[in-house]
């Protein structure tokens with residue numbers, strides 16, 4: 492379990508992390524979401540004692556990171572995959588880490604196998620691709636067989652196979668009862684992976700919620716209607732008891748009807764429809780709406796989302812991304828952890 496209490500980090504007059512209080516619990520993947528510059532990496536660095544808080548506190552199973560002897564046995568983290576000595580082989584990189592935490596040498600072979608790097612174990616990591624570097628960083632995080640794992644933007648720059656592998660890795664670790672805390676700036680990615688969400692913006696907590704609740708509250712479904720006879724259609728819909736929302740582009744949004752019923756109603760009254768389409772607001776849109784005030788860097792030009800807080804957002808897209816929809820089986824990694832006898836006592 493990771494517990495933050497009023498955690499704050501200031502750099503001069505810039506407050507990167509602002510009184511964050513939340514708990515990351517075991518047994519689920521907790522997504523840590525926020526736009527660029529929200530303070531995710533700074534928070535994670537404070538969890539690991541790499542940055543000192545300006546105020547507040549963060550505990551790992553009740554203790555500060557500095558109080559953990561052999562910390563890799565309690566918490567493993569991937570913060571920056573490039574943060575390795577490029578001149579060392581993958582094997583030696585892991586061996587150095589293992590020795591500094593009194594982790595037996597055979598774990599190096601095990602984690603290399605787990606992440607699929609056995610064949611390149613004796614190669615210097617400076618020649619590794621981004622994906623191989625991520626895998627090496629994950630191997631380091633897994634080395635001490637820790638109960639708590641933290642990954643900062645682990646899918647950045649990975650190909651689809653690598654992304655799929657990391658998703659399943661995180662879910663599998665959580666299913667074993669571990670605490671898995673993963674940052675991302677993509678809601679769509681978290682919707683496929685996380686069961687719980689912590690959302691921050693400008694260093695502040697914006698949401699601490701289950702993914703199921705977030706989806707229920709934010710996956711707005713409605714039917715979009717477009718007609719050259721708007722007044723007539725509006726009267727018909729209102730007379731039929733529907734609430735009609737007119738949008739800026741001249742279409743109608745009906746939240747309390749289904750497409751077949753609305754199409755039939757229009758046909759019965761001989762109203763021409765140019766569009767009749769079921770819509771679902773995407774989770775990405777809900778996330779952007781939530782963090783709109785807190786986005787530090789906006790895209791310019793016509794495709795930007797407009798000034799913070801205006802709610803001027805890109806067009807809805809079908810969500811279709813709820814958790815549990817990914818059908819692929821978990822890969823055969825980390826089989827040794829599924830055997831309770833192989834877990835170390837703490």
Ligand SMILES: Nc1ncnc2c1ncn2[C@@H]1O[C@H](COP(=O)(O)OP(=O)(O)OP(=O)(O)O)[C@@H](O)[C@H]1O
Pocket residue numbers: 502505506507525526527528529530531532533534676
């Ligand atoms: N060492 C530092 N000195 C000054 N400002 C910093 C420092 N580290 C981070 N910041 C600032 O703190 C804020 C939070 O940065 P942080 O990297 O934690 O955000 P993030 O959510 O991880 O962003 P991203 O998704 O872009 O990685 C940013 O405005 C950043 O510029």
